[in-house]
Amino acid sequence: MSEAVLQAVKVTGSGSISIQGLGKTFKAKKTEFRALANINLEIGANEFVTIVGPSGCGKSTILRIVAGLEESSEGEVRLDGELVVGPGADRGMVFQGYTLFPWLSVRQNIEYGPKLKGISILDRRRISNHYLRITRLERFANHIPKQLSGGMKQRVAIARAMANEPKVLLMDEPFGALDAQTKLEMQEALLEMWDTEKTTVLFITHDIDEAIFLSQRIVVMGAGPGRILREFPVTLPAERTPEVREHPEFLKLRRELAALLKHKEE
Numbered sequence: 487m488s489e490a491v492l493q494a495v496k497v498t499g500s501g502s503i504s505i506q507g508l509g510k511t512f513k514a515k516k517t518e519f520r521a522l523a524n525i526n527l528e529i530g531a532n533e534f535v536t537i538v539g540p541s542g543c544g545k546s547t548i549l550r551i552v553a554g555l556e557e558s559s560e561g562e563v564r565l566d567g568e569l570v571v572g573p574g575a576d577r578g579m580v581f582q583g584y585t586l587f588p589w590l591s592v593r594q595n596i597e598y599g600p601k602l603k604g605i606s607i608l609d610r611r612r613i614s615n616h617y618l619r620i621t622r623l624e625r626f627a628n629h630i631p632k633q634l635s636g637g638m639k640q641r642v643a644i645a646r647a648m649a650n651e652p653k654v655l656l657m658d659e660p661f662g663a664l665d666a667q668t669k670l671e672m673q674e675a676l677l678e679m680w681d682t683e684k685t686t687v688l689f690i691t692h693d694i695d696e697a698i699f700l701s702q703r704i705v706v707m708g709a710g711p712g713r714i715l716r717e718f719p720v721t722l723p724a725e726r727t728p729e730v731r732e733h734p735e736f737l738k739l740r741r742e743l744a745a746l747l748k749h750k751e752e
């Protein structure tokens with residue numbers, strides 16, 4: 487994309503996330519449920535961090551609070567030092583379910599955010615061309631979502647989130663519903679995009695191999711209430727080729743994570 491177009495759409499700032507003393511209690515009529523307690527997490531600009539943990543430990547709740555879709559009960563979240571008080575274009579979201587507009591074409595879905603921002607048709611076209619190319623969807627630009635496979639729909643969802651040039655990409659099990667082969671392809675495509683676009687990524691998965699393959703750091707959570715148990719830096723080569731999955735460091739980390747998670751689920 488040209489510098490001028492990038493300047494037009496890029497939200498300024500670098501994308502560091504600071505989570506301090508975060509707690510969440512869900513309150514119903516007569517009951518209270520403490521979902522998160524004292525979560526502290528610092529994520530640097532352009533870092534790729536993944537959260538893993540047993541079902542119900544509060545991973546999605548953290549992501550929703552960072553997204554500004556849910557209020558915290560204690561503590562705070564800051565994005566580049568600014569307190570998060572609600573949703574914003576500086577944070578892009580990609581979930582497991584395909585949240586595309588079914589009546590819009592692939593290109594129109596990608597251009598949706600830039601259009602809302604008032605970006606001109608010409609620049610919108612340049613933006614969608616760029617993301618169609620990096621998600622390898624050029625041939626499908628005029629298709630509508632129901633004509634696409636699951637992997638393609640998820641690529642459109644990522645392209646659409648990226649087209650807003652967010653500082654931070656929040657991804658909640660985005661590849662959870664895909665078949666094994668498509669999932670691997672999507673992981674590689676995501677890393678390529680992350681490398682080109684230099685966006686901070688906060689990712690959630692149940693898949694340990696996916697966490698190791700993608701991340702620079704893995705945060706393991708426990709439940710009752712949801713809290714951070716340990717953080718693991720991933721010291722694999724920066725270039726994650728498929729062979730990296732056989733790397734001794736990969737296998738060691740997989741054993742450590744599996745043991746920690748198994749222990750917590752017992």
Ligand SMILES: Nc1ncnc2c1ncn2[C@@H]1O[C@H](COP(=O)(O)OP(=O)(O)OP(=O)(O)O)[C@@H](O)[C@H]1O
Binds near residue numbers: 540542
């Ligand atoms: N709106 C809500 N009202 C009441 N309880 C909620 C609400 N949202 C989430 N919870 C509870 O908070 C806990 C954490 O939920 P959350 O979805 O964040 O977990 P998770 O780790 O993402 O789970 P999973 O891996 O299964 O997606 C769960 O016990 C859930 O039932």
